[in-house]
Amino acid sequence: MIERVLERFLFASRWLLAPFYVGLVVCLVVLMLKALQELVHFVEQAFTATEADIILGVLTLVDLTFTGSLIVIVIFSGYENFVSKIDEAEHKDWPDWMGKIDFSGLKLKLLSSIVAISAIQVLKAFMNVQKTTDRDLTWLVLIHLVFVGSGVLLALTDRIAEGKNGHRSH
Template identity: 40%
Template sequence: MSDEIAKLEKKLRPLPRWLFMTRWLQAPLYIGLVVAQAVYVWQFWVELVHLIGMLSSKTPSETEIMLVVLGLIDVVMISNLLVMVIVGGWETFVSRLGLENHPDQPEWLSHVNAGVLKVKLATAIIGISSIHLLKTFINAASYDEKTLMWQTIIHITFVLSAIAIAYTEKIVASAKHH
């Protein structure tokens, strides 16, 4: 396999070969996202310790517990988003990961491309936005009407954008099949 790749690379003219190699400039960006994910793991544990600490110091209200738990879910969803961007982006734009037949290979990775990745990211962003909006509504007394309205409008904008992205991807995919 590597002999075939070497032969193919030798066939490429110098400029296209150089341009193709520039994809590796993205590697530090993905490594940086791995560091960002480590920060989210730290944030998760800090919030979890905070939740446990709440139980030892007083009896928290259901709302207080729910807000902390929603914060934990938010961190997990953002971490999931990071995994999609890191793994899917690397596979799509930098280099194949070579995970075929690996028992832990994510199902979605076998058919990932830029369009599929955009739709998955858009739906993940909607999930994250939903958690933020739910936290805001649970704690609505702490916010003014303008904040509530704008957070709702922004969430609806994310939903409509995701629908538009998914529809566009569907049109592109069906055009490729014809």
Template identity: 50%
Template sequence: MGIKPRLETAFERLLFQSRWLMAPFYAGLALALLMLLAVFLRDLFYYVPKAFMMAPGAGLSSNDAILAVLTLVDLSLAGNLLLIVMFSGYENFVSKLDLDGEADRPPWMGTVDFSGLKMKLIASIVAISGIQLLKTFMNIGKTGYELNQVEAMWGVIIHLTFVASGVLLALMDWLTSKTDKH
């Protein structure tokens, strides 16, 4: 029996077309990117005037400026992560982006596979976690800031767990790439 039954062919086409059910997820991530932009701009407009206040004690200290910049970098990393997930996920699981003639197309688009996406995701999470941890430690000794040792300890443990997960994922990808059958 070399001819597929029509029911099987129709079912396989339905399964293949169901990939488009992921498209609203990527549209939602685009809205989440807009949300991150709003938070970034709110924080930027909050910190910029404070940076230029000349009255003693009114402006940002150097530590406060560093924390403000880290906050903005954190939001930027989260935005980059969203872009990578949106573009790579859409191209890997839904459809290729038809951007012929687009000069600004990033070179990584269309080349990040699921494994690469996974590594970029964990690297971004580690960076974001590290920034959050650095913020916690930079606030130590500030007036009005009470260090919660349990929170700090769990922050370090969680960060190290993310780092270890990234290393293990990279090791698994490396081992998989060394085998003929994967």
């Protein structure tokens, strides 16, 4: 009986994660406000900006979009993996990937998004190379390479673990 009560208590504790996901929704709203601010600034500068400034503005908006998408992936996948399933029948426009990403897939999607965001930061620095110091550029490239290497190692370790468990992804 004590074991059953303890297990119910531990199982119910997963709901302590729900406020974290609500906090991420608030972060998504703040990110959207920043994206709107950047969009207004981008449009205001459209006729006077150089080609490089336009590309930097677009890259900034792409970066914010990737970050927002990353937050959505974490919210839905994390909630479904750790808190509770969402009834997809109630949502006609339910994306196929939702509810099908396990923790391993979530880690890989998360790291892939971080690599993409990092790549955009490096590209922005290269586009603005006259205002970027060699030291800053070196650090951006090194950090990006660490993210890429981490992603490759994570994918390899997950693949090795799947092979040992008898599960092969096709």
